Amino acid sequence: MPKTTRPNNTTSPANGDLATGGEATTRRRFMSTGAALTAGVAATSAARPIRGAEPAESVSHSPNSHIRLALIGAGGRGSGAINDSLSINENVSLAAIADLEGDKLGKICESLAKRHGDKVSVASDKMYGGIDAYKRILDDPEIDVVLFATPPGFRPQYVTEAVDAGKHVFAEKPTCVDPAGYRVCVEAHEKAVANKTSIVTGTQYRRQTNYVEAIKRLHDGAIGDIISATARYCSNGIWNKTRKEGMSDTEYQIYNWMHFIWLSGDQIAEQAVHNIDAINWIMGGPPESAYGSGGRFTRPEGSEMWDSMSIDYLYPGNRTVSFKCRQIPNAQSDNSNVIYGSKGICTIYGLNRGAEIRDKDGNEVWSMKGDIGAAYKQEHKDLVDSVRNGKPIVEFKETADSSLTAVLGRMAAYTGKLVTWDFAVNESKLDLFPENLDMKASLPEPAYAIPGKTKLV
Template sequence: MPIEDASDHSTVQPAKSHTDRRNFLCSTAAASTFAAMTVPSMVHSEEATKKQTINLGIVGCGGRGSGAINDSLSINEGIKLVAAADLYADKNERLKSTLTRRHPEKIALEENKMYTGLDGYKKVLEDPDVDVVLLTTSPGFRPYHILEAVEAGKHVFAEKPSCVDPAGYQICLKAHELAEKNGTSIVTGTQYRRQVNYVGAVDKIRSGMIGDIVSATSRYCSTGIWYKNRTEGMSDTEYQLNNWMHFIWLSGDQITEQAVHNIDTMNWVMGSAPISAYGSGGRFTRPDDSEMWDNMEIDYMYPGDRNLSFMCRQVPGTRGDNSNVIYGTEANCHIGAGSTGSRIVDRNGKELWSMKGSIADAYKQEHKDLIDAVRSNQPIVELKQTAESSLTAVMGRMAAYTGQLVSWDFASKESTLDLFPKELAWDGKRPAGEYAIPGKTKLV
């Protein structure tokens, strides 16, 4: 599957494969056919809770995937990795080699269960030995993989963001509803919701320590991001999959792929998605064929006339800032990214409360919660909240790209924006990168 730290794979070719949108969009009839061919999802869930060992499969074995599976293996006992899929065979082999050194007793990954190509993920989902699947490919595939995993009766860990367009959001809602019906879990990679200083800050805000929320600011500003050059022999599809960050159908741009962490935090603090988004931004340092912008500045309006001033930026040589400030009638709450910690100060600058937290612990906690939920047969299904945060990011991108005011109702109910290719062949052609221009790019 698409990988997080793609490198030059021109000498290692995956199995040729072809897929189209019909393989991802499963109608009720298709879902019924799939269920008839496999173990019913509820039965699969109940059987998993009785097993002494819970078996994991992973789809996407790059940097993000290897980090996620390592976190799960590090914090959980009684689990084994038994299946893996990636676009490239060497990614599977590298993952197996690294994890075998770190967790030799937890790796049972045989050669015949390491799959390649665009359709390799299907083999993991069809494997009756797999109880939990980790979905860590580039984000454009996420909603379709999640839905198919739920239909296959798997418990799911899905990295953020959960969608990059309104069409993917609707698929996530279907998957969330089906998982609740099936009794299977979906835990998402929004680790801040499990980081103690974030939880503590939200609890203090809820208890009234800062008074009523008036407004907020949030920034995810950093230097540049990686870019992968095209190598000889790469098709358009292979090149875009390897350089996925720079193509919006795969990444959703920085605001969706990266800054969604801060947006998710603010939706959590505010207690809902925003009502509208209005913003701007631009590009001046990206490579010529990149579709990404360098920066976006979005005003999100939340219920209660509460405004979030949001900014994200990736420009080399600039000052970084990754922080959230919530302004209340009585005090302000500062929530820093990473392991910076949280604090509340009154109008005179006196500290009223503070708490430290470890992002490394939070990364592991999300995987512990998932395995605990499987073992206790008490499913956690949190896809909807992450899908709402992902769509909030998408809504901001839509507003900036078009120069229009975009409402939540439009983005969540009316928009027909669907970025995923109607057909996708490994050796196929893809349109060249084209970046958005406000006033020219239309709101769809």
């Protein structure tokens, strides 16, 4: 595909009537009928979620009750999530699975069964493929907990529909890729609170012991007043999939979803949101504004992604966080958060490197090792425990705030403008999800943002 310079900060990447074998699926039709043509791991959907639907009440469970899990999106991330849940939880089973590519589900279940034995009990008629795969799981009254590991652009709709169906949810991060999706997430959070269903998200650092302890110490004043911080998520690259012969534009973009902003949100949202979430946690909430820049040097032909961004976030109390993310092959990696206080400095590293606090003279006063593997599992134990004890955990808005913080930085970098949190939450009309979409449809040629040309919407 040739590169173009069409700004991708538009209200929708697809316009006009798109149809396959009949009428086009439109946002208006979706919202009036509740019909969504959506697939599991890489679904196509008509629009944003149904608003105003009455959520179903959750099913009550005893402390020792058997919990039936379902996985929607059976790629690498989804397989990892269900493996973590089956590994740490007792008296649970994988009872259903959905993915756009239904023909691979049998092998996936066989592989999981080799690890987990009878915890994997998916009947052949509970393996769903195709554009309506996820809905079959949400309609199944035997399913208690649904794990979503689909492309992020679908997350707001999927989770809202799951909450409406009375399901408990594990949702991978990010939870949204634009302000329109953020507003849907807030509604879903409120519905989950009302009908007492849990939503736990894939922000594993919130359950990693060295993060928890370090941030507790920060909030207790271990480095005095927090003045500023730096945060980095710099890595060496990301996967890219070659278009298969015969694929439509929609099929290809969903297949190679990382490289299309309506699906991934770019690196800052899809990957680097972990550091942004940690900073929001430390600072007590989202920032007031973002101002940034970045660009692209190494992305493949046809990708909409940038490969670097540098954002200055201003937090309440006139505290500035300098944030940087990039994916550039052969460049030096760094995944760390450094918090500067009036009495010392705290450094919290990513993965397993741990955390430390030093005084103003550079002397170490505290440190702790990290264990990210345990954190990945703990989020799933907390979810299942919350279902059994009747004390729902609902953290969807918390993660939506961090996801929108990432989007805020991307909007600032893409447009070259200073963008406020208030604008993004209350005024922005940015909605990247296509107005009309089906699996066989054509879409405009992909394009990357150019500051000064890309408009702030």
